[in-house]
Amino acid sequence: MDPDQSAWIDRFLLHLTHERRMSAHTSAAYRRDLFRLSEFCGRRSIREWRALDNLQLRAFAGAEHSLGLAPRSVQRRLSAVRTFFEFLVREGCCSLNPGHEVRAPKTKKRLPTTLDVDQMGRLLEFRADDTLSTRDKAIMELFYSSGLRLSELVGLDLPSIDLADRTVRVDGKGGKTRIVPIGRFAVAALHAWLRERAGLPKRDDTAVFVGRSGRRLTPRAVQLRVTTWARRMGLGMHVHPHMFRHSFATHLLESSTDLRGVQELLGHADISTTQIYTHLDFQHLAKVYDAAHPRARRRQGGA
Secondary structure (H helix, E strand, O other): OOHHHHHHHHHHHHHHHHHOOOOHHHHHHHHHHHHHHHHHHHHOOOOOHHHOOHHHHHHHHHHHHHOOOOHHHHHHHHHHHHHHHHHHHHOOOOOOOOOOOOOOOOOOOOOOOOOOHHHHHHHOOOOOOOHHHHHHHHHHHHHHHHOOOHHHHHOOEHHHEEOOOOEEEEEOHHHOEEEEEOOHHHHHHHHHHHHHHOOOOOOOOOEOOEOOOOOEOOHHHHHHHHHHHHHHOOOOOOOOHHHHHHHHHHHHHHHOOOHHHHHHHHOOOOHHHHOHHHHHHHHHHHHHHHHHOOOOOOOOOOO
16 A cells, blocks of 8 residues: 555544544444555556546446445445545545545345235135234235235224225325225225224224224234234245235236336335336246246256
8 A cells, every 4th residue: 555545544544533433343444445445546556545536436446346346335435435535625635526426336126025826815815703813814905905015004094994985095105195996805804804893992093903902003013913824824934014015016017017007006206116026027927938938948857
């Protein structure tokens, strides 16, 4: 490492410790990130920090990524560099911060986990023969029928549900309200639950889903009930409430190409959020193709 570069890193780390009161762990992370940058500069014969420009910093980010650093880690490293150069500009060592407008490679979006139609059918086929199982069936049928978020479901009030019209009014993210349909299985399950609910204590008069005490259910309580039923029904995988929403969207797109319609039902502000389900739909189609097409199937017993 060039002595001048090293001296500025040392001054910066003192600034982090004494002026910004950052922990030793954070300072050590900054030191590692800046040491990597200094190594890069050494390979490029860049001896002064002021000589590092925007294009060279982009090359640094690309080199780190090519060595196997994940996009999130590259972004963290660039954030450290930007903070360092803000300090250098403040101290008069540099006139510009080359880190502006330099971004890490995009993180590959993780595809959401879903249940297929058969798995969903198995989960929902349990008998509702007491108050809690009747409530739980209504919860899960409504999740799958209407694609609600967990926060939306636990926040539902009785006036929001119109079983005659088979619709539910949902207060979504950002205070946006949407009207979504309720399927016939969910309507039947809700009718059964509301009859049971009438006999419970009236602590939260307006809440649709309550516990034995009559209090509105918490998100955690719903999560636990979903997990319990998945285990009882022998699904052999961890099931959480948001999987119903993922499955709702994916199953709709398997039989429909109306991406805008699904966007409206889910309450997504940006259609790019909804488009992730088209990737899941393609995976489904690819599996069907591999299993059914005579030129796609692998021959048994040979190459």
